[in-house]
Amino acid sequence: MAAILFYGGHTFSFFAMKKIIAWALVLLVFAAIGCKKDDTQKEDKYTFVAPANFPAPVYTFDNNPITEAGFKLGKKLFFDPILSVDNTVSCNNCHNQSLAFADLSLHPFSKGVQERQGIRNAPQLVNLAFMKEFFWDGGVTHLDFVPLNAIESEIEMDEEIANVIEKLNADPEYPALFEQAFGSSKVTTPLMLHALAQFTTMMVSNNSPYDKYLRGEAALSEQELEGLHLFEQKCQSCHAGILFTDESYRNNGIDTSFTDIGRARITSFDGDIGKFRVPSLRNVGITSPYMHNAKFASLEAVLDHYSNGIKPSLSLDPSLKDGIPMTTAEKTAIISFLKTLTDKDFTQDERFFKE
Amino acid sequence: MKKFLFLSTLFVSIALLSACKKDDDNKTTYGTLALEFDNVVGDKDLNLVESTSSDFKYKNGLDQDFNVSLLGYYITQIKLEGPNGETFGDPVATGANAADVKGIYQILEGDVNSQVVNLSNVPSGKYNKVTFTLGIPAEIVQEGATGGVLDPAEGAWLWNWDAGYIGMAFEGRSPASPVAETQWNPENSVQIHIGGWKDIQDNPNMVNNVKTITLDFGTTVNVGEKYSPSAHLKMDLLEVIAGHHATADFSVTNQVHTPAGGHDFAENLHGAFVVDHVHQ
Numbered sequence: 001m002a003a004i005l006f007y008g009g010h011t012f013s014f015f016a017m018k019k020i021i022a023w024a025l026v027l028l029v030f031a032a033i034g035c036k037k038d039d040t041q042k043e044d045k046y047t048f049v050a051p052a053n054f055p056a057p058v059y060t061f062d063n064n065p066i067t068e069a070g071f072k073l074g075k076k077l078f079f080d081p082i083l084s085v086d087n088t089v090s091c092n093n094c095h096n097q098s099l100a101f102a103d104l105s106l107h108p109f110s111k112g113v114q115e116r117q118g119i120r121n122a123p124q125l126v127n128l129a130f131m132k133e134f135f136w137d138g139g140v141t142h143l144d145f146v147p148l149n150a151i152e153s154e155i156e157m158d159e160e161i162a163n164v165i166e167k168l169n170a171d172p173e174y175p176a177l178f179e180q181a182f183g184s185s186k187v188t189t190p191l192m193l194h195a196l197a198q199f200t201t202m203m204v205s206n207n208s209p210y211d212k213y214l215r216g217e218a219a220l221s222e223q224e225l226e227g228l229h230l231f232e233q234k235c236q237s238c239h240a241g242i243l244f245t246d247e248s249y250r251n252n253g254i255d256t257s258f259t260d261i262g263r264a265r266i267t268s269f270d271g272d273i274g275k276f277r278v279p280s281l282r283n284v285g286i287t288s289p290y291m292h293n294a295k296f297a298s299l300e301a302v303l304d305h306y307s308n309g310i311k312p313s314l315s316l317d318p319s320l321k322d323g324i325p326m327t328t329a330e331k332t333a334i335i336s337f338l339k340t341l342t343d344k345d346f347t348q349d350e351r352f353f354k355e
Numbered sequence: 356m357k358k359f360l361f362l363s364t365l366f367v368s369i370a371l372l373s374a375c376k377k378d379d380d381n382k383t384t385y386g387t388l389a390l391e392f393d394n395v396v397g398d399k400d401l402n403l404v405e406s407t408s409s410d411f412k413y414k415n416g417l418d419q420d421f422n423v424s425l426l427g428y429y430i431t432q433i434k435l436e437g438p439n440g441e442t443f444g445d446p447v448a449t450g451a452n453a454a455d456v457k458g459i460y461q462i463l464e465g466d467v468n469s470q471v472v473n474l475s476n477v478p479s480g481k482y483n484k485v486t487f488t489l490g491i492p493a494e495i496v497q498e499g500a501t502g503g504v505l506d507p508a509e510g511a512w513l514w515n516w517d518a519g520y521i522g523m524a525f526e527g528r529s530p531a532s533p534v535a536e537t538q539w540n541p542e543n544s545v546q547i548h549i550g551g552w553k554d555i556q557d558n559p560n561m562v563n564n565v566k567t568i569t570l571d572f573g574t575t576v577n578v579g580e581k582y583s584p585s586a587h588l589k590m591d592l593l594e595v596i597a598g599h600h601a602t603a604d605f606s607v608t609n610q611v612h613t614p615a616g617g618h619d620f621a622e623n624l625h626g627a628f629v630v631d632h633v634h635q
Contacts, residue, residue, distance in 0.1 A: 060497070060498060060499050063449075063450065063451070063498055063499055064451070064499065064500075135516075139516045139517045139518065140515075140516070140517075140518040141496070141497065141518055141519075141553070142496065142497060142498075142499045142500075142518060143499070144499035144500035145499070145500070145513070145515065145518040148507065148513070148515045148518075149515045149516060152515055161507050161508045162507075162508040164508075165508040182451070182452075184452065188451070188453070188502055188506055188508065188509075189500065189502075189506045189507055189508040189509075190450075190451035190452075190499075190500035190501055190502045190506060191451050191452075191500075191502075193451075193499075193500035194451050194499075194500055197499070197500075265516075265517075266516075266517050266555075267555050267558050267562070267615075268562065268613050268614065268615030268616070269555075269558045269615075271557075272558075
């Protein structure tokens, strides 16, 4: 108030004062209402919130609490091709928010630097804070270490982490942003990984029509409900719980032999050849193609596979040896249910938009 | 009321002062103890050569010639014990900031400073045993990105794809190894990277290669304010590649980059370390 009254050191006439005071009061009231709302929003906006019906988060937030500065730094890095050897490929290249951070269906295998092609379908980035292991073979057990793989993979970003750190330290903007987020203007690997983890752990998807149905906020159609019922009977043994995966590694019969040995790459156990992680089915309606090798372009093709297309191999999951019998009508219902798992609140969440 | 307050304050003060006085009588003092790691190959000193060198100084358990261009390992969770119940645990701490990381050491042949671990704040007393973890165990890996000695941009040996740290790495050349020249390695290269910290259920390979090793000093050493003792440990590479559990044949075992592949070498580790002598 005092600032407004004595602006510029000028004194005002009596009437001008009255006007100024009136407007000041109006502004104050708006500010009071506005500020209050903003404060609450600001609090929630960059705070990790575990949905009530989710399991406890696995990520070590104690080591890396989320802050606005850390989240925004992680976001900047996520969109920055500086992480790649020739500064052309960023995380965003293969992880697109409108597709729940999966890649386009045009890219069954994503494109790395110099158009090099990937070997496995890029998964969506959803509910990572609740996951115990990462990648199709579960080789990484802490979210912090995930980005190192894309950065150092020859077919993805083909860069060395030491070079990335050097580039970030030489960048005109990053050192100050790291200072803001972590109190250190010297960029290091763990700080960079922490920033990225602050961004990616915030990718929580729990506002799909199905989630709203669970909370009593919305209804599902008759067909969708029938699909849910069938899903619970036929699919939930693997695609279990609110995360829609039991996080196990299974061979679901898409091939008789495997050039990509999957989980066996990590365990060196022959019995694991051909086993891949059960993916979460959240947002499955928008993350085609499906399977680690992008074998199926549509959900119809997936369900046809489960009903009639199971291929034998040594490690085929015992639960699938007779396939999953489904009529055409049942498949239609299941697919309509699966589409209720698409979370538009998540895909359109402004917090993840590039600044 | 006033009197009561005065008396109770007096009483508490006396109690506190007496407590302090008691502590002064039995004050704990501390000292240091240095662990020095000397790497050898059988009865020979370990001398590194360039990765392309054809100077083969050593023979393995099958009489195959070889040399060494890289050797190192991680030590952590160091504990000391004494004959009268003395114990000391070197504090271990992790964090993104290098300054927060404690109790984790990378012993590197060729880096003299890395080969001495100075334990400080060791309670005064007698000690005759040391225990340490060889490799980076689950409880450290699962803390996530860690700075300083575990920062991959600073030379930490982190496997990206099977996230965890190499516990011990040995690289060199052997004429017995048929490996062709690559972009990064000369022909006849031998690379043994022993990693793996997970026990995976139903996996007959049992790939947790992180080992806890306990060594007797063979004598008792005093630690205290007026002492600067050091224990000289020897790590025998020959015991790792040709030890009580298994002997490596470089013609077939020459590129080890998986937990299962490192298993036999890890099983040899218990026999690879000894306390050679102790200085009081």
